[in-house]
Amino acid sequence: MSTRTLAVVSAGLGVPSSTRLLADRLTAATVDALRERGVTATVEVVELRQHARDLADNLLTGFPDEALRGAVDTVVGADGLIAVTPIFSASYSGLFKTFFDVLDKDALTGKPVLLGATAGTARHSLALEHAMRPLFAYLRATVAPTAVFAASEDWAGGDAGTPALTGRVRRAAGELADLVAARPPTAPADPFADPTTSFEDLLRGNGG
């Protein structure tokens, strides 16, 4: 049985938060789906609300403080990412975007990502496709084809969720599990490893 790590980023603000609730559903379904594929997953959750001030500081100072550094390392080092945001004003929340703004632009290259979003009504659901998916396309992440949206009406049936939401969660989790299981575990690049380009090459104007 091999092992993989899953990072979960939730940008929900309330307690309890429907965004976190959706994130937890997606996580549980992905862990199950990985187990079916012979993979044991460990999960680490990043609640962005706890880093709201750290993120604003990072925009100004250019570096994450110690607490935020832990969250960034968790996400960058994970084999798969589940990213869930509330929809505000027709797009992901500013808090959610800020977290991905402070990551290195190459930090998520090729990383399997499952997208989720929540809002009060289903009229916001396409924000997943016209706002969130392009963000992760820019970051060159590998995004699962199914993104999961949950509106208030999806929760109205009680904690078990409506059959439609449960089905979408299961399908999306299966897609993410396929992507994660198919890739070797993540080994983040070390910028301080001995350079592969010699300085003589740089001097000759190659590889700069």
Add this chain to the structure above:
Amino acid sequence: MQFGIFTVSDITQDPTNGRTPTEAERLKAVLTIAQKAEEVGLDVFALGEHHNPPFFSSSPTTTLAWIAARTEKLHLSTSTTLITTNDPVKIAEDYAMLQHLAEGRVDLMMGRGNTGPVYPWFGQDIRNGIELAVENYALLRRLWTEDVVDWQGKYRTPLQGFTSTPRPLDGVPPFVWHGSIRSPQIAEQAAYYGDGFFHNHIFWPKEHTQKMVEFYRRRYEHYGHGAADQAVVGLGGQVFMRKNSQDAVAEFRPYFDNAPVYGHGPSLEDFSRETPLTVGSPQQVIERTLGFRDYVGDYQRQLFLIDHAGLPLKTVLEQLDILGEEVVPVLRREFAALKPAHVPDAPTHASRVAAAGGAKDATVHAGGDEVTGRTAEAAAR
């Protein structure tokens, strides 16, 4: 070990009274600060280079030459010299001039500059920053070490039979440091040439400085210049001191809260924990600074930033008094006691001349044409 101060030459409003100095006032204040640095026994004064408000220091060699004429022992340096947007020919000329005028009390620190709009003003593009730093510096070295240079590259017009004048004092060019906050390529460049590496050590956590310095030391040894612990390392640092640490914090807080770069962001307490910033008593500054050695090893130069963010001249001069009387003498003694004998001191003109086997005049006299024996001046008559 050398101790000194570095300034970025910012003209910033004093947040406690709303007053912003004029260019003339701030420029004169920096001259006063430099002279005071020598008076209180510091070794180094380094001046930044910028080409946009709120900074005044567009022409560092002019300022440094003035300071050289008014001081006796102070080493003059830069923080930094823009190796990307300056013509390396002009750097070679300007700093050789300064080296002669200052009788060797000159070294310089190369930096790329991180302000995007500056590059096009000088015909360059920030996306080529690393390549510019590599090509321009390679040319600069040749201009200082070879009397007649033929050269062709990507970023400036070719040179045919060019001699940069004056030739370096005593035939030995100024020592060069390379400064970079986050680019391993620049640490690699410093290591390749056996030059010094300086980390700003103000804006980022110490773990980052540690990684950059470790990388530079490892690569310095790789290129055969000596053991890793013999590489030449300099650090910045930022301090504000009063006898009682609470007074230091209370007085510095408005300047911190409104400072360029990090102002209106983290609290002074957060930033002091995350970065080397030390606001407190002289004893606290001594202890924190001695601790730098724990993560970069024995190093050669420590520069403090003390005159930014709108701090008034009077306050800066008081900080220099505290540094000179209470802090640096202790640091000098403690660092010296810890340093093993095989770790070198910071290079100076005297030590570099000695290493080169003594001073030699490097003047290139205008020779006649090899065929006719006529000089250009004679031909013009």
